[in-house]
Amino acid sequence: MTVAAIILVPDNAAALGNADGEPAVRRVAHAAWSGGALPIVIVADETAPLAEALSGLPVTLHEAGSVAPGVAWLASGLAAATKAVTETTAGLLWPFRYTWVDPETVTSLVEAHGATPTSIIRPSYAGAPGLPILIPAALAERLAALAPRHGVEAVDALIAQGVPVRILELGDPGIVYDMATPRADLPEYQGPPQPEGAAVYEWNEELATHAERSGEPAR
Numbered sequence: 001m002t003v004a005a006i007i008l009v010p011d012n013a014a015a016l017g018n019a020d021g022e023p024a025v026r027r028v029a030h031a032a033w034s035g036g037a038l039p040i041v042i043v044a045d046e047t048a049p050l051a052e053a054l055s056g057l058p059v060t061l062h063e064a065g066s067v068a069p070g071v072a073w074l075a076s077g078l079a080a081a082t083k084a085v086t087e088t089t090a091g092l093l094w095p096f097r098y099t100w101v102d103p104e105t106v107t108s109l110v111e112a113h114g115a116t117p118t119s120i121i122r123p124s125y126a127g128a129p130g131l132p133i134l135i136p137a138a139l140a141e142r143l144a145a146l147a148p149r150h151g152v153e154a155v156d157a158l159i160a161q162g163v164p165v166r167i168l169e170l171g172d173p174g175i176v177y178d179m180a181t182p183r184a185d186l187p188e189y190q191g192p193p194q195p196e197g198a199a200v201y202e203w204n205e206e207l208a209t210h211a212e213r214s215g216e217p218a219r
Helices: 023-037 069-083 103-114 138-146 151-160 206-215
Strands: 002-007 040-044 059-065 088-095 119-126 133-136 167-171
Touching: 002 069, 002 103, 002 151, 023 040, 023 088, 023 103, 040 069, 059 069, 059 133, 069 088, 069 138, 069 151, 088 103, 088 151, 103 119, 103 133, 103 167, 119 151, 133 138, 138 151, 167 206
Parallel strands: 002 040, 002 088, 040 059, 119 167
Antiparallel strands: 088 133, 119 133
């Protein structure tokens, strides 16, 4: 299974604006890539102005043409992702303004898709649902039929139609606070809750954590 990032850019000037030292759209694309999303599709009216800001990153630039911003952009981006990587089974609905999303959140959403492949998966922070939202690629046609609604409205409509949804508490303030809030003013990042039964290291914690990440036995 492969999960794409569908980054929606209806405002190129804002997407090229400063987000803690780099263009907002680049920060989003880098978080998607670091978290394991593939392919990364940037959907915009005109993509040429974004190319330089995204140089060096493995992104697909996709022009929406005459289609108005909204759920149609997401459906178009999902189609482009499936064309680029045929194994694509889901996409992350990701408005570029959500620049502070942590890569670990992306990883958690990708892993959750593997466990519940037919469900919409939405992250939450302190009980508040946020973005990006993972949407199975099989829903692309149903999404397109909901145009001209915006992405979140369309997702809510699918849920109302009976599509299963899974809410994940991921402890990431970046999913509810967009670039209007400076990064330095975000609430504390907490990360996903520790799974029940997870090992607790009381000594040599740093060494044990390194071993756990690398797959080596803890000494």
